[in-house]
Amino acid sequence: MKKIVNILLGCMITSIGVIILQHSNIVTGGTAGLSLSISYLITLPFALIFFLVNIPFYIFSVMRMGWKFTLNTIFSVSVLTLMTSVDHFLPAFTIPILVGSILGGVLIGIGLSIVFMNGSSLGGANILALFLQKRFGTNPGTINFLFDFIVVMSCFLTIGWLKGLCSILSIAITSRIIGYFKNEIANRNAVTSKKEVSSYKSLKSEVSVS
Template identity: 65%
Template sequence: MKKWLMILLAIVITSFGVILLKHANIVTGGTAGLSLSIAYFFSLPFGVTFFLINIPFYIFSMMRMGWNFTFTTIISVSLLSLVTGIDYFLPAFSVSVWVGAIVGGFIIGVGLSLLFMNGSSLGGANILALFLQKRWNIDPGKTTFAFDFIVVMTGFYTVGLVRGLASILSIAVIARVISYFKNEIAKRGTDAAAKEKEKNLKAPTKQHIPVAE
């Protein structure tokens, strides 16, 4: 129960950061950033776009990260899509480009780190980052930044040069925050794997009882 409460808190925190970026009219990386770019360009709801784009990554997650992680990721993505929907009920407001990049990036970084610590993600590059950390102990912040940088570069056409640079700043802030928590993320992941292994070992096995003839 505590795990799901922490995931819900992480989603609320991340949603607030995404809303700040949207009102600063800048993009971020990963599937969230790609969804924001598409939402700007086609005037589509962020939540729906974000959910649909993540579907291919669920397949990779099930193959490489296991069903439990994939399930919590699907729930997290669905919750983020729902929570960010509150933006449609908020009064119109704008956020300074650079304030949005720094504050929004910091908030998203904290939210993502909290998700990672509790065995979940927001799909896309998050799954890749955690997989590479688990397999080769690669800093998830660096993986996130590399993937996000490519996504943000594709968003320059949508938001323009200044906001594109602000977008790069936002993903740098996100990556720095995640890197700060990388040891705790790895530790939580190792502990979760150990508990799951212990649980499987303790699970009762069915014994074959011979039937007398």
Template identity: 60%
Template sequence: MKKIINILLGCLILSIGVLILRHSHLVTGGTVGLSLSFSYIFNLPFTLLFFIINIPFYIFSFIQMGWKFTVSTILAVTIVSMLTSVDQFIPAFNMNPLAGAIIGGIINGFGLSILFLNKASLGGLNILALFLQKKCNWNPGKVNFVFDCLVVLSGIYFIGALKGMLSILSIFFTSSIISFYKKKIANSIQSEQDKEMYKVKSKVIAN
């Protein structure tokens, strides 16, 4: 129950961060960033694009990270999609891009860290970052930053150079906060692996 409450909290925090970035006309990394970029380009709902883009990554997650992590991730993506859909009912407003980059980046960093600590993610490149930490002990914050920069750079043509640089500033704050929690995230992933190994050994002994 505690895990579900924490995932809900992480999703709520992330949704606020995403809406701040959207109303600052900025993007972020991962599938969130791709979805924001595509929503600007095609004028389609972020919620729909975010859910569709994540589908291929669910398959990878199931194979490499296990069904529990995958289910938690699908739950998180679905909740964030639902929470950000309230944007259509919010009166239109614009936020200063610099303030949006800093505030949105920090909020997203805390939201993602909460999800990672509870063995969930927002799908997409988050899954790859956690997989590389699991297999290679790579810093998930730095890996996210590299991936996210590539996503932002691919969308600079549509949002402009200045807002592109501010978007990179935003993911710098996000990645810095994730890096701060990297040891706790690694321990969380390891503890889950230990539990799975214990269950497998117990079944083998029982048989």
């Protein structure tokens, strides 16, 4: 129950960050950034685009990270989708681009870190970042930044150079915050994995005895 509450908290903080970026007319990285860019080009809402874009990444997650992590991720993505859809009920407002990029980056970084610490992700490059950390001990913040940077660079023609630079600033802040919590993320996920293995062995022993 505690993990679910923490994931909900992380999603809520992240959704506020995404909404701030939307009202600053800049993008973030990963599938969220890709979805934001697409939402600027077509009339579909961000929440729907974000959910659809993440579907292919679930296949990789099942193959490499297991069903529990994948189900947690689907839950997190669904929650974020619902939370960001609240933006449709908010009055129209604009946030200064520099303020939005900094504040949005900070909130998304904190939100993602909380989600990561509780054995989940928000899809896309998040899944790959956690997989590489688990397998090779890489910094998930660095991996996120590399993929986010590619997404933002591909959006330069759509959003313009000023918004593009502010978007890079935003993802750099997000990645820095995730990197700051990288050891905590790795330790918590390692503890969870050990508990799951221990529980599985205990259950297996009970079945064998019976």
